Amino acid sequence: MPCHPGFANRRPRARKSAARRLKNFVSMGAPARGRTLSGMTLHRAGARDGRVSDQTFPEIREAVRKLCARFPGAYWRALDRERKYPTEFVAALTEAGFLSVLIPEEYGGSGLGLGAATAVLEEIHRSGANGGACHAQMYTMGVVLRHGSAAQKQAYLPKIAAGELRLQAFGVTEPDAGTDTTRITTFARRDGDRYRVNGRKLWISRAEHSDLMVLLCRTTARADAAKPSDGMSVLLVDMREALGAGLTIRPVRTMLNHATTELFFEDLGVPAANLIGEEGQGFRYILDGMNAERILIAAECIGDARFFIDRASAYAREREVFGRPIGKNQGVQFPIARAHVQMTAASHMVDHAAALFESGQPCGTEANMAKLTASEASWFAADMCLQTHGGFGFAEEYDIERKFRETRLYQVAPISTNLILSHVATHLLDLPKSF
16 A cells, blocks of 8 residues: 655745744743744764664653653543543643644644654553544544645644644544455435535544544435445534534543544534545545554553553562572563564664654555564563562553453454455555455
């Protein structure tokens, strides 16, 4: 699947301007609301000691760490118990400009590439926090940026960059379609200057905390389309107007605090002016954003893996049994070392996929492989860390069990491991398709 250039402004002049503004940054504290990241001298070269840690954008990483330090484990544990949304954390990220790094400068963002965004999300997760509450604010707007009209970009992107609007709901998945997106049945029928939407969506995260939603629906029945991927369109839904006027949101409680929901559309009116791009071409538009989504979530997995490795290493050095640190035992050492090796390899895959994305080269396979290797590295590290801590790993106060539950999600979402393996087998290795 093709990969389009990064969300950042593609004009070299704009990119240089962003870099100059970043160099003028003096304080690592949060800027005023809506202010972009500014003043950081950006570095992409590897760290002097050769470690993968802090390999790219060290100034951004350090700023993210300082911000996350204001939201310790106790903050996340309290939210997890009640399944509450981290409003204060998301507001702090917004005010610091971290959620608008991919929005071009002309619309009030920082105009940076995907590599900077991966650095932000990796550090959020390494700190013990969770970027799932807001990561879609980074990439969902790409559908508007790349395929929206000039009027739509001007109307929405500056407000998204400033934090005045939240666009972090991505309405694609349906209960009877799953990952076979071509079989969605939510239908938008043209009715004068509006569309009338009917159908259901499931596993739509952050819908209760988003002002806008990118909605994929059919405007031509699958049976009437020239091919299965035709006949789908993208609408930008104003959730503030839609709720109670044809849209019902039902929260779905899960094993982790992910604010996911089921949506019901009953003759919901959406202005025809909110159609993104051409009618019937929506599937292609959505695919554009999936590569970015998978790479960014892979970066979160790298952050999770680092969290588990950091915690396990520290515990193994300090915990004494039989008169010596348990870290002296190879049975404890080797799984931690293996987790580090797997994380390091996966981190390079994520960097490679992000670099391809930024340069506008095809990267669908690489994005998939980055997500697979990173999610498997984080899951191995999670299991290792829990085992290293023994009974204490199950205690809420250590944060291990919470992060254990959170990182398990990425074996399934946003695309399952088996589907990635199927993609590699059929697209890369020329093996026959099984479906």
